[in-house]
Amino acid sequence: MRFYAERPGRMAVQLLSDLAAITWLAAFAWLAGQARSAVLELGAPGHRMVEAGGGLRSTFADAASTASGVPFVGDDLAGALQRGGSSGDVLVDAGARVLEAVDLAATSAAVVIVALALVPVLAVWLPRRIRYARAAGQAVAMRAQGPDLLALRALAELPPRRLARIGTEPAAAWRAGDAEVIAQLAELRLASLGLRVS
Structure with a gap:
């Protein structure tokens, strides 16, 4: 197979075509990265939920530890406060789910953008370049015969x-x-x- 012509004019057109295809793919790869970053920013509430849940859990744990020292009712009060700390776990879990969903959406958006960029390259540019390479390679072999x-x-x-x-x-x-x-x-x-x- 021969990928480029021997005559300068045709070779220049082929090089420009290849450069355009590479630039097209690079631009869409950059766009996919930007889109992924933009969607990931939607995960800020999830991060805040994880932080708030962790803080709530820590606060209830500290309060339970302090309450355990109260005479007569300390153990009961500490147990109640420890059960209240489980609400922090619920917040952490909900925040983690939000972050997972946002990450999936961000990755999906990037994949869709890259796939859309690949369609014209794989449907138009690549088949034409392969057809040319085969035809030119055969012609060079025939020229020698x-x-x-x-x-x-x-x-x-x-x-x-x-x-x-x-x-x-x-x-x-x-x-x-x-x-x-x-x-x-x-x-x-x-x-x-x-x-x-x-």
């Missing part, structure tokens, strides 16, 4: 208006073995791929 196969490929693949530049009946001339027409057809095929005659 002589003009006959290239001329046949030109007859099979080039539009009639381009073949008409050679003559009114290029296929008949090819069948008759007209060396001049065969050479012109081969050159036309190579030129269509941005390749040199030799």
Whole structure:
């Protein structure tokens, strides 16, 4: 396979096309990162819930520890305060769930943006580049074997208006073995791929 043409004009177009595809993907990767960061900022309430729950749990634990020293009712009071500390655990758990949901949403948004960027690259740019690489690679191999196969490929693949530049009946001339027409057809095929005659 040959990925780039030999003629400077066609090669420049290919390089610009590749650069545009890379820039497109890089821009959407940056956009995906920005979107993920923006969605992650929605997790601020979850962080506050985790902090508040931890603080509440710590406060009730300290209060239970202090209350245990109260004569006669200390143990009962400490037990009640420790049960109140479980509300802090509920807040921590709810905050963690919020953070998980926000993280999932942020990752999903980034993946969707990257997938949307990949659609035109995989549907248009990549197939065209692969088709060119295969065709150019075959043409270079045929060029080393002589003009006959290239001329046949030109007859099979080039539009009639381009073949008409050679003559009114290029296929008949090819069948008759007209060396001049065969050479012109081969050159036309190579030129269509941005390749040199030799």
